[in-house]
Amino acid sequence: MSRTTRKIVIAGVMGAISIFLGASHLGFIPWLAGAALTIMHVPVIIGAVLEGPWVGLAIGFIFGAFSLLQGAIAPTGPADVWFTNPLVSILPRLLIGPVAWLVYKALKRANEIVALAVAGVAGSLTNTILVLGALGLFRFLPWALIGTIAVTNGLPEAVVAAIITVAVVAAWKRIETGRKGSTV
Amino acid sequence: MPMASEFELLGRVTIGQYLPTGSLVHSLDPRAKLLVVLLLIIVVIVSNSLIGLSLLLLAVLAGLAVARIPLRFALAGLRPMLPFLILLALLQVFAIPQYSIGATVIWHRGILTITDRSLLAGILLIARFSIMALGLSLFSFSTTTTELTHGIEHLVRPLQTLRLPAHEFALVVNIAIRFLPILAEETERLMKAQASRGADFGRGRRNFVQRTRLLLPLLVPLFLVSLRRADQLIEAMEARCYLGGKGRTHLIRLQERLPDYVVVAGALGLATGAIYLSRVNADRLLWSWLSSHL
Numbered sequence: 001m002s003r004t005t006r007k008i009v010i011a012g013v014m015g016a017i018s019i020f021l022g023a024s025h026l027g028f029i030p031w032l033a034g035a036a037l038t039i040m041h042v043p044v045i046i047g048a049v050l051e052g053p054w055v056g057l058a059i060g061f062i063f064g065a066f067s068l069l070q071g072a073i074a075p076t077g078p079a080d081v082w083f084t085n086p087l088v089s090i091l092p093r094l095l096i097g098p099v100a101w102l103v104y105k106a107l108k109r110a111n112e113i114v115a116l117a118v119a120g121v122a123g124s125l126t127n128t129i130l131v132l133g134a135l136g137l138f139r140f141l142p143w144a145l146i147g148t149i150a151v152t153n154g155l156p157e158a159v160v161a162a163i164i165t166v167a168v169v170a171a172w173k174r175i176e177t178g179r180k181g182s183t184v
Numbered sequence: 185m186p187m188a189s190e191f192e193l194l195g196r197v198t199i200g201q202y203l204p205t206g207s208l209v210h211s212l213d214p215r216a217k218l219l220v221v222l223l224l225i226i227v228v229i230v231s232n233s234l235i236g237l238s239l240l241l242l243a244v245l246a247g248l249a250v251a252r253i254p255l256r257f258a259l260a261g262l263r264p265m266l267p268f269l270i271l272l273a274l275l276q277v278f279a280i281p282q283y284s285i286g287a288t289v290i291w292h293r294g295i296l297t298i299t300d301r302s303l304l305a306g307i308l309l310i311a312r313f314s315i316m317a318l319g320l321s322l323f324s325f326s327t328t329t330t331e332l333t334h335g336i337e338h339l340v341r342p343l344q345t346l347r348l349p350a351h352e353f354a355l356v357v358n359i360a361i362r363f364l365p366i367l368a369e370e371t372e373r374l375m376k377a378q379a380s381r382g383a384d385f386g387r388g389r390r391n392f393v394q395r396t397r398l399l400l401p402l403l404v405p406l407f408l409v410s411l412r413r414a415d416q417l418i419e420a421m422e423a424r425c426y427l428g429g430k431g432r433t434h435l436i437r438l439q440e441r442l443p444d445y446v447v448v449a450g451a452l453g454l455a456t457g458a459i460y461l462s463r464v465n466a467d468r469l470l471w472s473w474l475s476s477h478l
Contacts, residue, residue, distance in 0.1 A: 004428055005421050008352050012359025013414040017407065019360060020367040026402070029395045039403070046407065058356050068225075069324075072316040081265070081272055081309070084316045085229055139305070140276075160396055167400065168407040 011055045014047035015062030022066055029160070037157050040067070041096055042164050045123035048097035049104045049116065049169055056097015064090030082140050092130030099126040116169050120162035128154030203325040208443065209251035210326045214335030216444035217327055220451040224319045227455045228312050234304075234467050236458030237311045243454055244318045251326050258321045262314065269313060273306035304467075333358045338438050352428065359417070363410075370409050374402055 021027025021040045028036040044063055048056025068090060071083035083089040100123030107115035132146045132154075141149075204210070209217075224240065231237060248258055278296055291298040327335075336354050343350035375383075378401055461467075 004352065005426055006418050008355050009359060009414045009418045009421070010411075011356040013363055013410050013417075015356060015360035016363035016367055017410055020364055020371070023364075024368070024371070026371070026399070029399065039399075042403075043407075058353060062357065062360055069320060072313070072320045081269060081313050084225075084313060086225065087229075163396075163400070164403055164407075167404045171404065171408055172411055 007051050007055050010047055010051045011058040011062075014043040014055075014059045018043040018059060018063040019066045022070055037153060037160065039157070039160055039164065041093070041124060041127045042120075042161050044093065044096045045100040045120055045161060045165050046168055048101040048123070049119055049165065050172070053098040053101045056101055057094055058097075060093040060095070060097045061090060063096075064093035067093075082135055082138075085134075085138065088131060088134040088138065088140075092127060092134055095130060096123045096126050099123055113166060113170060116166045117162040120165035121158040123165075124158040124161035125154060128157060201324060202328050203253055203257065205252040205326075207251045207326070209247060209322070211443075212326075212447060213438055213440050213444040214327055214331040215339045215438060216440070216448050217323055218332075218335045218339055219448055221319065221323050223451050223455045225316065227458050228315050228319075231458040231462040232308065232467075233458065233462035233465075234307065234311065235470060236461040236466070237308070237315060239454060239461075240458055241311065241315050241318075244315055244322060247322050248318065251322060253322065253325050257325065258318050262317050265313075265317075269310055273309050276309055277302045277306040329361055333361060334436055334438060337434075351432065363413075366413065367406070367410065370413075371402070371406055374405050374409070378402060 018027075018040050021043070022038075027040045028038055040063055041060075044056055044059045047059045064086070067080075067083045068086055071080040071089065100119040103122040104115050104119035107118055128150055132141075132150050135141050136143050136146045224244075227240065228237070231240075245255075248255065277298055288300045289297055290300055290303060333354075336357055337351070340350035340354050383398060383401070
């Protein structure tokens with residue numbers, strides 16, 4: 001069953017990228033008032049689009065478990081403290097992959113590039129909405145503030161996630177994007 | 185601490201740091217330690233009792249002492265967080281309106297109000313975070329990544345009988361951990377390649393668009409290089425006839441001994457106690473006893 005081996009390896013490698021982006025701080029883009037945008041969830045989306053919902057689930061778990069560990073051992077900002085609760089850090093992240101995969105699968109036939117972009121946006125928004133929703137349910141933050149963060153952080157994160165997902169998957173699957181350039 | 189270079193990426197990571205002191209804690213079965221850490225995470229979140237959480241804090245501190253891990257090592261991650269923690273606790277005390285509904289007001293001036301519930305929420309936030317941080321550093325200081333991966337693999341094996349892909353999942357985690365140094369190396373190479381073409385990765389202030397544009401020529405190749413490496417690994421595994429978890433045996437067998445059972449039993453007892461104290465509202469009982477006798 002070569003498909004299984006492929007799924008295991010891709011999930012492991014994408015999980016490693018997610019951890020690496022967090023640990024090296026490459027995955028954070030400074031944004032308004034010290035709140036950073038994150039792209040740590042992009043490997044989850046890419047893995048799900050390439051290898052299906054279960055791979056997305058596994059990468060999401062690794063991403064979540066790492067943000068829990070990071071929140072407790074090496075926090076980088078005030079928000080990291082909340083992520084020591086697995087219902088905030090792990091549970092919402094499990095759903096990023098499956099949502100991105102469903103969206104990609106539904107739109108793939110129409111236009112693959114559009115499908116990838118929308119999957120990136122949908123996966124990213126799943127992360128934003130569920131994590132912030134959990135923060136609200138646990139009363140870590142007042143709902144009014146949560147709405148503001150959802151707009152100021154969630155939307156740019158979704159745009160960046162869509163750009164990276166399209167760039168990576170299109171290059172990997174050698175889909176014509178109408179642009180010419182070096183392939184590293 | 186040596187100055188980290190611009191291209192050095194994993195220099196600041198404290199996760200996965202191992203401190204070999206050869207103590208009893210270090211020689212425990214990694215499965216036992218994993219179980220205890222899982223219990224700790226669950227209890228710290230479920231228990232609302234300050235008495236219960238204090239007991240857990242004492243237990244973690246005792247663990248650090250037995251493991252001969254200097255407290256300043258374990259506190260290293262905690263210290264830079266103190267101002268944030270205090271700020272967050274204050275936010276809990278003053279700014280969350282949900283806590284003032286049906287609670288007793290302790291202090292009131294102008295628009296600022298402290299209720300018993302909001303004060304408790306603030307204290308619990310600090311207590312929870314400190315226990316979790318100390319507990320997880322105790323685990324990572326006393327367990328090597330090799331022990332960790334073996335521990336996960338052995339611990340999830342019983343789930344195999346439930347037809348869950350436990351072996352596969354353990355392998356995913358192992359690959360992720362093993363891939364980290366490779367990724368760091370590849371990224372360093374990519375950063376140097378981009379820098380030689382004029383990219384500036386200095387930590388100067390830049391706006392969002394500039395930062396993103398700087399990251400893209402780094403991230404996209406990083407993903408592609410990793411996917412290529414993944415393809416090589418798949419080929420290597422298939423060339424060696426990897427067929428998944430069924431019927432596989434292990435080169436290294438973990439052997440549980442008496443101290444492992446004692447530690448897990450002790451942790452179970454403590455966890456039950458902390459949750460029970462929270463269920464019976466022990467804090468309130470103690471508080472009313474103290475206020476009636478003092």
